[in-house]
Amino acid sequence: MKKVMIVDDEIGIRENIRSCIDWEKEGFHYCGDAPDGELALPLIHEWAPDILITDIKMPFMNGLELTSIVRTQQPDIKIIIMSGHDEFSYAQEAIRLGVTEYCLKPISAAELIQMLHKVSKQMDEEHQRMTNRTITKEKLLADLCGGLIGTTDAIESAKQLSLPLSARYYTIVIIDVRLTDDSREPESLMKKLLPILEETRDPHVELLPYIRSRTELVLLLKYHSDDSISVYLEQLRGRVRMELEHTFKCNIILGIGSQQERLQGIHVSYLEAEEDKYITRLTLQNRASLREINLDEQTNLFLDRNSFLEFLKIGSPNLRDHFVQEFAAPLQSFDWKSSSYGFYLLNDLTLESFRLANQLFRMSDHSDENITSLQQTIRKITCWEDCTQYLCSLLDLLWQRRAACSGKYSDVIDQVKAYVSREYNNEQVSLKMISAHVRISPSHLSKIFSQETGQTITEYLTQIRIGKAKELLKTTNNKTFEIAYKVGYNDSHYFSNIFKKTTGFTPREYRTQGTEESQAGPSDMRKEPMYE
Template identity: 30%
Template sequence: MYTLIIVDDEEAVRESIREKIDWETYGFELIGSYGDGREALDSLEIRLPDVIITDISMPHMDGLALAAAIADRYRDITVIIMTGFGEFEYAKQAVKLKVYEYVMKPVSQHEFTGILQHLRDELDEKRIRNEDVYRLQSQLNMSLPLLREQFLERMVTSEVKKEEILNKFALFQLSLPGPYYMAATLDVEEFMYPLAAKISSETELLRFAVYNIVHEIFELEQGGIVFRTRDERIGIIFAGEMPYLILAVQKYAEQAVQCIEKYVRVRVSIGIGRPYEAMEELSKSYAEAVSALDYRFMVGKNKIISIEDIVHGKGQLQVHHAEWERKLIAALKTGNKELFARLLSDWMHELRASQSSVDRCYIYVQRFLVSIIQLFEDSGHDALEAADILGQVRAYQTLDEVKVWLESLCLQLFEQVMVKMAQDVDSLLIRSEVYILENYHNENLSLNDVAQHVYMSMNYFSGLFKQKKGQSFIEYVTWIRLAKAKELLTSTNLKAYEIAAMIGYSDPQYFSVIFKRHHGMTPKEYRAASREGISLE
């Protein structure tokens, strides 16, 4: 139902029109009638009709003046002029004022209702068009935030021409006055609430809170532009004069990190790129910001890192790496956890101090992982999933995290190595004991002879032998020799010097001293006591 008012200085005319037309039948509601244009115009302050039917000749304000005022202030109102004047000048003015219909009096009821029907159809079409436009506008308004973020991310990650940037800035009502432009990126690293990282809804809420703080600080206070990216980071671009721009960005970045940790209990890091003179070079600055953020691999989390602070080292780290790898693998092979932990810490410290690029550090760690994988395979145990392990290292954002992960990974290897070593040690000791029993009569039998026989270093074998047997190598060989000497003394009539020679002592006197030291009597006394039935144990 459309609303309508009648304006005519003749009351009889107004009444005639009101009474003769069944307004509802034609889709209209008559909401008022007025005697002149001024009165009608004032009524529009209270309620706006869809249609005004007005005479031309009226006191105070005629119909053309009313139509002109409506065209100026209320362009959605449709005006129909009905007049008894046929002057061409009036009709010309009416057309100029975009009057819907210019009708000459007298007009028949049939003609008038025909005008109303036609007008209603046009108003219906106009309403449908307006609803379509409103719906599309609403959809656009709902999509604008997403479209805005998609464009801003594309602008800083690819080459976009200045003309497109300016057009999209106008569409999204964005402004970066220049003359220098910079970009930064923020990454959420750690939720300090224990359950936050495990509950998706809680995580999203905290990320939204982080975005709001960044938006308030960088966009509302500093005049920058803040947007979210598909990799769940927050992009920030800003503009201004140098050197104020760099100082301001650093200041607001520090403020953002502090506020986010204080109010949201979330730790973040921010990477900052260099300033550029052209808006279309923001992609360079953003790429630098991402590189700066990646450098937290070296310096740790919860940091503000500018690309200007990064100087990639070009030292001889590759030579050092080979040496570190050799030492670490040796510690793993011998099952020395304490040594391994110390070496790993020292290696991480050297990597950090070297100022190598993040990619180079990843490569060094992956090379070490290849050696670990090979060690697993050589140890006769199930091989690690090489592809998975090598890929996992890049999931960690700092060297400290890589260190913890390597320690955990190598702990598995330590356990397997220790099991294998325990098995191998038992076998090696048996082999060494057999060798000693077969060669104890050799005066020149040495610790080094036995160690070489079981393919171990002399020092390592010496320590391992004493640990497992509870006595040193010399003590064990002496015990074997003296045990054989006692057997020969009680079961044969061999002379002491003959027995000494048979068990590896070329000096009978030395043999006698050693024997008495261990058994409290000389070999001769021992034999005599044995034959007299005296207990010798």
């Protein structure tokens, strides 16, 4: 039975409530009453009621003061406020203090019983939810990574665990540990890794780890600055990983997900970390196979992998065939039937292409199936023509993935463009200012804007500014420094340099010639630094 306590300065009301309700029959235990808040406090601590019914207007300590103290010291107690004063200010304050119910005197026994049952039911439901949600730190982190828990439940569970979950950014790192000595247990090794990972972490990055399996450790990284995480992740992939492998005689494969701003984004980062880990493992296996290849002069070939990746990012489909012909030219004389070196080259290129695609845009959940299918295709290559056909197909596949993701951020892109159109004449406009306006982190905004438009935000801002400058040069007699100021450049010399780099003309030449050839398009934009 839930215990009920009454606090009211009118003895008649207390006696009436006590005697008019069959407490046991209704499923409650009446533990006692008090005439004011001051006398009630020690009794509340002694009796620990589940439900406290209190009047507002009382001497010494009124009901709102009592409520404020009880909510702080014993927040699980449900409070019902009674008042004979039909004033909205009392109700407002009661709601602010978190009371469960608010009612006006006089209240009948039937109404009070109904209210008590309502509060009792609410308590039962809350208890059931908490019971169902009894959770460990590991379970909470696993559910966040698996996308199995909502934001509200995650925050409440973290509070229950006294786990600081709130942060500006989140990133998932998966550490796959494979022992070179079968006599040791991987679970004990991963527990030894944790203190070292904690010691070597960036002071601005907090680690929340959990052991996912016998061979996998998952780190939820929390941080508040873009600057700290990039350096830390680079160290984790390089120096820290090698030190751990050397110290513990093991092989470590890392998978790193994207930066996310919301708790629900942790699941996305986890999926991307899984994908990154999978591609990293395949890459290492592929490079290990190179040691088994009997190299000769024929396999001493070089493919400019960076040029292929750059073309994947910004290349045009109508230039695909020409690019692939030039890119694969070193393989024209290669004997595909006598050596597996060609498989190594194309497999390595394929894996790096998928890694880049995962960074640029969200790939499908079946990338592993795609890679397996592509590896089977590579093994069937017998001539140079097969090779070029494969490379064209690889580009087409990844471009299709990019197209499938396009349009997802159209609203954000529209907001960015509208903001730039309004604020282009403000010299202080920066990536950081724009990202704050659209409520997306600078790094993520930069990525999706480039992905969706083919331009960086800096290039777009410059395009708008130079376009406005052209208009002013043609329609006004303003001097160059005046026009520079009007389009967001306080330094007229710098403006003139940017104008010429963009259009091929100085501002004076453009104004004098006024030729159509001076209308440079977005593809002619050069990159300039974004000043924060």
